[in-house]
Amino acid sequence: MRMDRLTLRFLIAVMLASVSLAALASSSVRVFTDGDSVETLIANIPQKARSKTNPVEKNPDATLAGRKLFEQHCAECHGENANGTKRGPSLNVPQLEQASSGELFWIITNGVVRSGMPSWSKLPEPQRWQIVTFLRGYSRY
């Protein structure tokens, strides 16, 4: 099967343009960095999600398991101590410390996709709740 040269050139041009765009976009991967953005994010969480309760809160292993999951999936952007890195903001900010478990669960589940944080719904629900348990108890840990 042959394709005419014009189409082939067009495809190569599209491909090169997209790779350049990808390189540019990747160098500016950022997430929200100021308190106002966090407040906006939390303000937009649906009421039903805010009031969810943490089913693993009383499980004695949940904090340790949550810590392990945080280190595996979250620390590369938010830092080992959740103080933030170039790739992601600190989680040690009052807005998140005061957020309810349901709000934290919603943020982990949905991410902040347009700003750079992926959805973590690929982790089963109990694992996301384990991360919430770890984050809620972080200051005590």
Next chain:
Amino acid sequence: MSSCRIFFWYPCLFLAFALMTTSVFAQESPYIVTYDHHLEEPGNLEAEYFSTFGTQRGGNDFHAYWTEFEYGVRAWWTTEVYLDGQTTFNDNTVFTGFRWENRVRPLKVEHFINPVIYIEYGDIKESDKIIKEVEGHDVESDHASPNAVLKQGHDHELEFKLILSKDFRGWNFAVNPLATKNLSPSSPWEFGYAAGISRPIAIQASAKRCTFCAENFIVGVELYGGLGDTQSFGLNQTSHYLAPAVAWNLPSGWTLRASPGFGLNNNSHRMLFRWGLSHEFSGIGELFHKQRGGRS
């Protein structure tokens, strides 16, 4: 570039990424053909190698393989390059082409069903046997001729998929209808499907760091096949496969997948045994950033 030279560069590239970046734990699904709605994390690169051993009636069995480089450009956009090759027993080894795919997630938050748009361009010889998807009237006999004959045919094609996926109580359900257009004007649109269901063996993480924890193993099953083309849509003269699959996500950032696939009708290969090894590298985006002088 010769096949041998290309396959020599794979491990070199892999080593270079390993030296320049850090590894992260990957939570990969066991699917080899089906896609779910989860994209690569932004700035991360996943390098993957997959193998398919296929039985062939009326010809020689084969070992087809491909390497994927999957990069998270944004949280909503993943781009991926494939390099394909195959060895047919009692014949020879050939490089069979490349593919470039993009997956874009149009919605900001999780919904009841989560769509992802998939667009792929492929520059593929007809000797390609990776069977990464089945479309149109793809059947076992397409692969029976010797490589010298098959490699004369060359396709430039665009493939579109609508990835529909849902996570529910630890389970993932995914369906991918697909449409392919060979860019030669006389070729019809071809159609196919893939569907999968998967679940980790344990949905709660254990407190210990471990390699063999149940939560590191995800099991599933895939069903995929062709649906004919615009001239003859339907199941007539199409092939279909059912493939149980397992993924083992290791704490070191490696993922091992295995999937024995079974042909469901006489047009299908009797058996396609697939396995794959992948590794996720973190911070490739940071490398781009440094190359551009650290400007954001």
